[in-house]
Structures are given as C-alpha cells and as structure tokens.
Amino acid sequence: MSFPALLERNVRKFGTRPAYREKEYGIWQSWTWSEAAEEIETFSLGLLALGVEEGEFVAIVGRNRPYFYWSMVAAQSVGAIPVPVYQDSAAEEMAYVMDHCGARFAVVEDQEQVDKIIEIQDSLTEFEHMIYIDPRGLRKYDHTKLHRFGEVQETGREKRSELISELEARKAKLTYDSTCVMLYTSGTTGKPKGVVLSNRNIIEASKSSSEFDNLRHTEEVLAYLPMAWVGDFIFSIGQAYWCGFCVNCPESPETMQTDLREIGPTYYFAPPRVFETQLTNVMIRMEDASRFKQALFHHFMEHARKVGPDILDKKPVSAWDKFWYRVGHLFVYGPLKDTLGFSRVRVGYTAGEAIGPEIFEFYRSLGINLKQLYGQTEASVFITLQPDGEVRSDTVGVAAPGVEIRIADSGEVFYRSPGTFEEYYKNPESTASTKDPEGWVATGDAGYFDEATGHLKIIDRAKDVGKMADGQLFAPKYVENKLKFFPNILEAVVFGNGREKCTAFINIDMSAVGNWAERNNIGYASYQELAGHPRVLETIREHVEEVNRSLADDPMLAHCQVHRFLVLHKELDADDGEMTRTRKVRRNIISEKFDDLLTALYDGSDEIFTTTEVTYEDGRKGSISATLKIMDAEVVPVETQKVAAE
Structure with missing residues (x-):
C-alpha cells in the first residue's frame, strides 16, 4: 500500500467530493479527488520528463498550498522521496538539509525561495532543477534549470503517451516498506537529523489514530502548520488520504483567522x-x-x-x-x-x-x-x-x-x-x-x-531534568510552562541545574502587553522600551510570584521556585539561533549567548548593560544594547528533604 494507491482508491470512492480547497485573491478554489488525481498525474509525468530517478530526494519549500501536497504525492508516484523544508529557514539552514539529503530537485513557492536556493546552489553538489509556483518577479531569470509548475504539468500532458507506462510501473513497485517521506527534526541540540518514515509508518499511524477518534471522509481540516513538521504531514496527507477528507489551505498567515471562520473545520490541531x-x-x-x-x-x-x-x-x-x-x-x-x-x-x-x-x-x-x-x-x-x-x-x-510504552529506571x-x-x-x-x-x-x-x-x-x-545543588529535582520546562500560562508572558527560560536557586529569562507578549499599555496611555516606541517599563516589570513579578506559590504546593518541585528574573531586551528568535523553527527553546545556546545576563542573575547585580547581535528580516546582522533591570521575586519557604546527589 502507498499514497498513490490510496489516491486511486479515493478517486473511486470519493471522486466528486472536495479533496483540496485554497483561498486565493479572496476566493475559495476547490479540487475534487478526481481533479486532484489528474493534477498529480500530470506533474508526475512532468517529473519523469525532467529526469527524476527512483530513490532521489525532492525538496518541497513553501506555505501550505495544494500544489505542494500534490508535489509530495507526485514525487512518491515516480519512486522519489519528498523532503519538506521549513519555508522560513535561513539560506544556510536550507543548504544543510538539501546538501545532506542530496536533493537534485526542488519545488518552491515564489521568488523569495528561488533566490534563497540560487544563493546556496554553488554549495549543493547534486542540485540541478528548481520548479516554482508563483511566477511574479521571475520573468528575467535564467530558465535553463528553472521551471514553472504549470509548464512541467503541460510537458507531462504532452508526453503522457510515452511516459504513462513508466509511471504506472514505478507506482506498482511501491510497497508498505517503501520510503514515504523524510522529515528533519527541529535540531534543539545540534544539526537536524533526517527521519526516514516508510509507507507502513505513516499509513498505520494514520489508520489507527483515525479509527480512535472516528474520523470520516466528511471532516474538514485547515492546513496552516509548517509542511516540514510531521504533524502537518500526518493530518494533511496521512489521515486525509486514509479517510478521504478535505484539506483547506488559507490564503496567508494574515488571513488565517478569517479563513478558519469561513471553513469551520470539524477536525483541528494547534500547538x-x-x-x-x-x-x-x-x-x-x-x-x-x-x-x-x-x-x-x-x-x-x-x-x-x-x-x-x-x-x-x-x-x-x-x-x-x-x-x-x-x-x-x-x-x-x-x-x-x-x-x-x-x-x-x-x-x-x-x-x-x-x-x-x-x-x-x-x-x-x-x-x-x-x-x-x-x-x-x-x-x-x-x-x-x-x-x-x-x-x-x-x-x-x-x-x-498499537503503541507500547515503558518507563526506564531513569x-x-x-x-x-x-x-x-x-x-x-x-x-x-x-x-x-x-x-x-x-x-x-x-x-x-x-x-x-x-x-x-x-x-x-x-x-x-530528560536532558533538561537535572539536580539542584542540594540534590533536589530540577525540571525547568515544567516551570516555564507555568509561566507561559500568563497571556503577558510569551517565552520563559529557567536556569538552576547544579545551582542553589532558580532564575529565569522572560519574553513579554507584545500583543497582550501592548494592548494594556494603550489602554493605560503608556507610550512606547519598541519592544525593548515596553519590556523595560517599571509597571510591566512589576506585572511580570506578580506572575512569577503566583507561579512560585503554585510550585510551593508541589513537594517534588517546590524548590524550583524562581528567585530572580529579568525581562530580555529582545524576543527569542529562530533566525538568531535561539529557538528552533517549531519554536522550541535552544537552552544551551541561550545560556552561552547570554552568559553575562545569567552571571548577573546569580551574582547579586541589580542591573546589567548588554549588547546582543540580532538578525534582521532581510538577513542583515546588527546589534542592540540595553540596560536590564534584574528583579527579585518572593518565594514561599518550604521544608525540603535534602537528597544526596547521584
């Protein structure tokens, strides 16, 4: 069994039902399963005409659009392996993934992604062809190895009679053990790893989870999460193809909430x-x-x-x-x-x-x-x-x-x-x-x-769970999540492993705190200025102390109360290497990058001046400086039973 085989089944069972919708220029366009199958077949034939070989990797870069989901199934149809890449990846991040898998082909969205790959293509020893969807701004580019998505499909239509037998032969070779997709991990502690997933892996997981929640072909989902993330692949391809339900693609991140209301999904996932x-x-x-x-x-x-x-x-x-x-x-x-x-x-x-x-x-x-x-x-x-x-x-x-779980002694x-x-x-x-x-x-x-x-x-x-200086358990993520429950706090990073006390870096949420500032006639010109406002710092102190009171009721984690904190002068950012593309904190990198701030939290300083390098949206580097106020937070005294450190 494979996804091309499931596509053929869905054409037979749900041929006239909607398989994909996309909002473009404010209008929803729709494709039935039969129409989607035709789009996928013509693109598959076009890939054959371009010379895609079995076992090769095809990079997919862009926002959620039917064309990319078609591209992934088309790549599978010709025996190749799709590799979705985060669309907001910096050029060097994209270069690592594409060079590591040896992608010879890439399907991208627009001029921005084309430019990124052109910038790095000299370092990609095996890369040859790029296929784009949005032609705006690309008319004067060298099209020797650059192809418009529609033109590839047109070539596929023209050469159907000579290539269809090869396509059918390649689809027939696909088995349950054939590689379905390769997805790269977020890389919280090092370089991302390419996770190889077979048809068996994805289809069995999709089947059992769909049956668990009684998902049907009548479901509607909104595809807005990064396509390089395994969750989107399972929801928008795995379960969608197993159940035969419709995948809806919003027009843009800015219109996502409006599009969500218009679609009214029946099955929904969000972090x-x-x-x-x-x-x-x-x-x-x-x-x-x-x-x-x-x-x-x-x-x-x-x-x-x-x-x-x-x-x-x-x-x-x-x-x-x-x-x-x-x-x-x-x-x-x-x-x-x-x-x-x-x-x-x-x-x-x-x-x-x-x-x-x-x-x-x-x-x-x-x-x-x-x-x-x-x-x-x-x-x-x-x-x-x-x-x-x-x-x-x-x-x-x-x-x-179908899942077995065990807990190790550790x-x-x-x-x-x-x-x-x-x-x-x-x-x-x-x-x-x-x-x-x-x-x-x-x-x-x-x-x-x-x-x-x-x-x-x-x-x-497990790698973050440690011991305080007295041997008590240190679980920073548990404390960080409690802090992030407050709308005013966007991110928190807690420190304390091997130390006598816990401290924290905090990012404020600009939308929540900015609205509060406007209602209270407090002017500010930047994130940095608002983050350092005395009333904002006092509000964050109240939140930290409330978390401390909550922690005091938990015998296992009462000693993880936050004694001191500071509100960072910049938002933690994936472009600066401080977070992954899925917004997971890179704790070690943050502690190294802001070592001066961490030192100040523990040496009794009341404030510290710091300068930090930042990356702007256009890729340029710059720096910002600030004097940060270090805040003390009240902790609840608890009787702790000291445990000998292992």
Missing part, C-alpha cells in the same frame, strides 16, 4: 501557543467591551467552567445547570466559538508543549472537544492519545492504538509501534542510540504513569 494567543485576543476584546458585555461574559463563563466539561463528557449535570448552559450558549459560547472558527470542531488536539490547565479548560468549557496528544517525528506523531470522557489537563492520555519514556521510524538518514550512530534492536525508541522525555488514571504524565525533556 498551545495558538490557543493561548486566541484566548489572549478574546480577553483583550473583552477589556475593550462595555461593562454590560463584560458582566455577561464573565457570568456565563463562570457557569461554563463549572459544568461545561461535564456536559461535554456526558457526565450527570442538573437540568437547571443544563438550562443555563443553553442560555449561555445562545448569548456567549456560540458567538464566541463562531468568532474563533470553532463552531463545528468535533475533535481538537494540541501537542508540542504543555498547555495551561486554565486555557485547556476554557476551551472545553465552551463545548469544544479539545484533547492532548504526545508524540514525535520518530513515532509518526502518535505515542499517546486521550479517549473521549477521559480528558485531563495534567496528562497526555493512554498509549495510542524515568525516560520509551515506546515502540508500527509508526516507529526506519532510521536517521546517513546517521547509523544516532539511529542505534535512539532505537534498540527490539524496536524500542528513547523519546528523550522524562515521565511516569499516573497511578489513579493510568495516563502518562510528561515532566520535562
């Missing part, structure tokens, strides 16, 4: 930051609303928090509470879900980071079936899932169908499943250290099974 941002925007709008609307909102939301999750889980609720919940749905919950674009969501998922319990319960109280999953690229996403009626904010659920989580990756490309050492001969994969995460529920709890990245 916690998206849900946090949407809730922040809701609260900002409510702060600007009339007193009557504010009172109405808060009254009914209080009732929703009390009974909404129970109603969603079909647990007993009094008739009176149900009545008032229906009234709340009429005046608050329904209009709010329409505004968010969630009016039709039947199954929603979040993953990647822990989501704040308050945020998680807010959406569930509205009647949105939001759940958590735990997964990784090497697992074809799914390691755990949350069954309906067993959804909790503090766990990530039970083992997904606390690290291991799994094996049909979705387990084949290998890291050109990296047998990393493959051997991650996956043992019996197929058990080390996740790199520390966790345990909750005795009461049997659900898995993830504490932190």
Whole structure:
C-alpha cells in the first residue's frame, strides 16, 4: 500500500467530493479527488520528463498550498522521496538539509525561495532543477534549470503517451516498506537529523489514530502548520488520504483567522501557543467591551467552567445547570466559538508543549472537544492519545492504538509501534542510540504513569531534568510552562541545574502587553522600551510570584521556585539561533549567548548593560544594547528533604 494507491482508491470512492480547497485573491478554489488525481498525474509525468530517478530526494519549500501536497504525492508516484523544508529557514539552514539529503530537485513557492536556493546552489553538489509556483518577479531569470509548475504539468500532458507506462510501473513497485517521506527534526541540540518514515509508518499511524477518534471522509481540516513538521504531514496527507477528507489551505498567515471562520473545520490541531494567543485576543476584546458585555461574559463563563466539561463528557449535570448552559450558549459560547472558527470542531488536539490547565479548560468549557496528544517525528506523531470522557489537563492520555510504552529506571519514556521510524538518514550512530534492536525508541522525555488514571504524565525533556545543588529535582520546562500560562508572558527560560536557586529569562507578549499599555496611555516606541517599563516589570513579578506559590504546593518541585528574573531586551528568535523553527527553546545556546545576563542573575547585580547581535528580516546582522533591570521575586519557604546527589 502507498499514497498513490490510496489516491486511486479515493478517486473511486470519493471522486466528486472536495479533496483540496485554497483561498486565493479572496476566493475559495476547490479540487475534487478526481481533479486532484489528474493534477498529480500530470506533474508526475512532468517529473519523469525532467529526469527524476527512483530513490532521489525532492525538496518541497513553501506555505501550505495544494500544489505542494500534490508535489509530495507526485514525487512518491515516480519512486522519489519528498523532503519538506521549513519555508522560513535561513539560506544556510536550507543548504544543510538539501546538501545532506542530496536533493537534485526542488519545488518552491515564489521568488523569495528561488533566490534563497540560487544563493546556496554553488554549495549543493547534486542540485540541478528548481520548479516554482508563483511566477511574479521571475520573468528575467535564467530558465535553463528553472521551471514553472504549470509548464512541467503541460510537458507531462504532452508526453503522457510515452511516459504513462513508466509511471504506472514505478507506482506498482511501491510497497508498505517503501520510503514515504523524510522529515528533519527541529535540531534543539545540534544539526537536524533526517527521519526516514516508510509507507507502513505513516499509513498505520494514520489508520489507527483515525479509527480512535472516528474520523470520516466528511471532516474538514485547515492546513496552516509548517509542511516540514510531521504533524502537518500526518493530518494533511496521512489521515486525509486514509479517510478521504478535505484539506483547506488559507490564503496567508494574515488571513488565517478569517479563513478558519469561513471553513469551520470539524477536525483541528494547534500547538498551545495558538490557543493561548486566541484566548489572549478574546480577553483583550473583552477589556475593550462595555461593562454590560463584560458582566455577561464573565457570568456565563463562570457557569461554563463549572459544568461545561461535564456536559461535554456526558457526565450527570442538573437540568437547571443544563438550562443555563443553553442560555449561555445562545448569548456567549456560540458567538464566541463562531468568532474563533470553532463552531463545528468535533475533535481538537494540541501537542508540542504543555498547555495551561486554565486555557485547556476554557476551551472545553465552551463545548469544544479539545484533547492532548504526545508524540514525535520518530513515532509518526502518535505515542499517546486521550479517549473521549477521559480528558485531563495534567496528562497526555493512554498509549495510542498499537503503541507500547515503558518507563526506564531513569524515568525516560520509551515506546515502540508500527509508526516507529526506519532510521536517521546517513546517521547509523544516532539511529542505534535512539532505537534498540527490539524496536524500542528513547523519546528523550522524562515521565511516569499516573497511578489513579493510568495516563502518562510528561515532566520535562530528560536532558533538561537535572539536580539542584542540594540534590533536589530540577525540571525547568515544567516551570516555564507555568509561566507561559500568563497571556503577558510569551517565552520563559529557567536556569538552576547544579545551582542553589532558580532564575529565569522572560519574553513579554507584545500583543497582550501592548494592548494594556494603550489602554493605560503608556507610550512606547519598541519592544525593548515596553519590556523595560517599571509597571510591566512589576506585572511580570506578580506572575512569577503566583507561579512560585503554585510550585510551593508541589513537594517534588517546590524548590524550583524562581528567585530572580529579568525581562530580555529582545524576543527569542529562530533566525538568531535561539529557538528552533517549531519554536522550541535552544537552552544551551541561550545560556552561552547570554552568559553575562545569567552571571548577573546569580551574582547579586541589580542591573546589567548588554549588547546582543540580532538578525534582521532581510538577513542583515546588527546589534542592540540595553540596560536590564534584574528583579527579585518572593518565594514561599518550604521544608525540603535534602537528597544526596547521584
């Protein structure tokens, strides 16, 4: 079985149903499964005409568009392997991926991506042909090895009679063990690794997860997450082809919220930051609303928090509470879900980071079936899932169908499943250290099974879990996630491994804090100026102290309270190497880059002057300087039992 074979099945079963939609120039365009199959076939024939060989890698670079999803299945159809690349990658990041896999062909979106590859092509020893979709700005470029997507398809149509037998022969060779896709890890600790996933991996994971949540061909999804991320590949290709549902592509990131409302997806995935941002925007709008609307909102939301999750889980609720919940749905919950674009969501998922319990319960109280999953690229996403009626904010659920999980003595989580990756490309050492001969994969995460529920709890990245100077457990991610639950805090990086106390770097959220500043007539000219404002620093101090009080109630992590912090003068940025493209913090790089700030947090300084190199959007380098105020936070005294450091 393969995706070209699933495409043929979907043409037979769902030929006239929509397979793809894309909004362009404000108008939704639609392709049925039959029309999509024709687009894919003509592009496949065009790839054959260009000389694509079996086993070669085809780089895919751009935002979510039907053309790129067609390109991936077309590459598979000719026996090649698609390699999606993050579209916002810097040129050197793109060069590493394309050189590592030896891509001879690339399908890109527009002039920006063409220019990036032209800039690096001299370092790519095997690269030859580039195919682009948007022709704007490219008319005067040398088209010897540069081809428009439509022209490749036209060549495929013209040469169909001579190439169709070769195409069918190559598709016939595809098996369950053929390579389906190669996806690169985010590279939090080093160079990204190419994760080789077979048809078996992706299709089995898609099949079991679709059956778990009863996904059907009538679902609608919005494809807006990076195509180089395994989640998008599973949702927009794996599950879409297995179930036969429609994939909708927004016009741009700027119109995503509008497009989300217009589509009204029934199956939706977003990382916690998206849900946090949407809730922040809701609260900002409510702060600007009339007193009557504010009172109405808060009254009914209080009732929703009390009974909404129970109603969603079909647990007993009094008739009176149900009545008032229906009234709340009429005046608050329904209009709010329409505004968010969630009016039709039947199954929603979040993953990647822990989501704040308050945020998680807010959406569930509205009647949105939001759940958590735990997964990784090497697992074809799914390691755990949350069954309906067993959804909790503090766990990530039970083992997904077909997945086995065990916890090592060290606390690290291991799994094996049909979705387990084949290998890291050109990296047998990393493959051997991650996956043992019996197929058990080390996740790199520390966790345990909750005795009461049997659900898995993830504490932190195993490499980040350490010991304080007195031997107590240090789990920075747990503390960071608690800090990020506040709308004013965008990112947090906590330090304390091997030290007597914990400290933190914090980034403010410009949309939330900026709105507060405008409502309070506080002028500011930049992120740096707003981040250093005394009232902003006091607000962040209040948040840190609230987290400290919460941590004090947890015997395992009470000693991880944050004693001192500073608000950084710049936002952590993937372009500056401080985060991955999936917005995961590169802790070691940050501690090295801001070593002077970290030293000041521990040496008792009240402030520090610093200069930091930054990368502008056009790739130019520059620097910014600032004097940062170091803040002390009140901690709750706790009796700790010292543990001998191992």
